[in-house]
Amino acid sequence: MTVASRPASTLVRRSVLLVPVRNAALVADAWRHAADAIALDLSGVPELERPAARALLPDAETRARRGGAEVFVGIDNAVAYADVRAAVRPGLTGVVLAGAESADDVEAVEGMLAERERDVGIPHGQLEIVLQLGTARAIWNVRQLLQASARITSVAIDEVRLCRSLGIVPSAAFDALSFSRGRVIVETLAAGRLPLGIGHPLAALPGAAVDDDELMRVADRARNSGFKGAVCPAPAWVGACNAAFTPSDEQVAYYVAVREAFAQGVARGTAAVPFPGGRMIDVPVDERARLVIDWWQRCKRRDADKAAALERARTGG
Numbered sequence: 001m002t003v004a005s006r007p008a009s010t011l012v013r014r015s016v017l018l019v020p021v022r023n024a025a026l027v028a029d030a031w032r033h034a035a036d037a038i039a040l041d042l043s044g045v046p047e048l049e050r051p052a053a054r055a056l057l058p059d060a061e062t063r064a065r066r067g068g069a070e071v072f073v074g075i076d077n078a079v080a081y082a083d084v085r086a087a088v089r090p091g092l093t094g095v096v097l098a099g100a101e102s103a104d105d106v107e108a109v110e111g112m113l114a115e116r117e118r119d120v121g122i123p124h125g126q127l128e129i130v131l132q133l134g135t136a137r138a139i140w141n142v143r144q145l146l147q148a149s150a151r152i153t154s155v156a157i158d159e160v161r162l163c164r165s166l167g168i169v170p171s172a173a174f175d176a177l178s179f180s181r182g183r184v185i186v187e188t189l190a191a192g193r194l195p196l197g198i199g200h201p202l203a204a205l206p207g208a209a210v211d212d213d214e215l216m217r218v219a220d221r222a223r224n225s226g227f228k229g230a231v232c233p234a235p236a237w238v239g240a241c242n243a244a245f246t247p248s249d250e251q252v253a254y255y256v257a258v259r260e261a262f263a264q265g266v267a268r269g270t271a272a273v274p275f276p277g278g279r280m281i282d283v284p285v286d287e288r289a290r291l292v293i294d295w296w297q298r299c300k301r302r303d304a305d306k307a308a309a310l311e312r313a314r315t316g317g
Contacts, residue, residue, distance in 0.1 A: 002125030031067035041074035054086035068309030094128030106148035134161030170204035219244030255289035
């Protein structure tokens with residue numbers, strides 16, 4: 001199935017675990033953390049050291065897939081051709097593209113992916129692009145970036161790089177990137193793609209000490225801001241993001257009751273149905289309930305697939 005024939009809204013990417021490809025210990029254990037996706041990161045590796053880092057990718061990609069995660073490789077726009085040549089092989093889901101600022105940048109990488117698909121026997125259009133925006137120009141041009149390729153399924157902000165681009169010193173006391181974050185969320189959702197982010201303050205301060213409750217609170221707030229998942233710089237983030245971006249059993253039970261009440265009302269010939277608590281249920285409310293239940297079901301299927309893959313990997317099956 002090509003990217004164009006698979007709506008991005010059907011994808012489950014609650015957690016994208018970012019793993020530096022040169023960190024052997026993290027690569028070896030990445031599959032154990034139940035991330036929906038793993039991004040093996042070449043981004044930021046110095047040019048002279050990059051060939052050695054690229055040589056690590058074949059084994060790293062194989063290891064990363066063991067737990068059922070989709071596997072991406074994080075590449076840099078400035079050296080995209082060599083990165084794509086090293087990264088793309090059967091089994092890869094796509095690339096996380098850092099540094100793109102214009103439609104021309106995206107179109108060039110799309111051509112590289114198409115060429116590599118032909119070379120290694122991957123169906124045309126199967127490889128995805130996840131945009132990782134880290135400059136003021138990229139944020140401003142997000143709409144044209146999204147329109148540049150049907151391969152784009154998700155957009156994330158590299159808030160650390162964006163702070164450097166804007167000359168900002170990140171602080172937990174003040175959210176300086178609310179406009180940038182909001183623009184990316186709205187434009188990405190309007191284009192039918194998935195915005196990924198954890199939001200203030202953790203995205204700009206990923207190394208800050210945080211307990212599980214605070215991480216869950218920030219991830220839940222990110223979901224309520226419109227994000228559909230997050231890029232996780234540490235394995236400790238994965239469980240919280242998987243939970244925060246999945247509807248709770250209580251929410252699902254509520255929406256099941258909403259749908260049942262609305263269906264009964266429609267059967268009686270009314271399109272506005274009173275519901276306990278003083279609410280009225282109409283078509284938009286019922287549609288919201290349907291979408292939440294559908295998302296919950298897809299999350300549960302994704303979790304079951306990963307659990308089965310983890311069990312096979314652990315038992316050698």
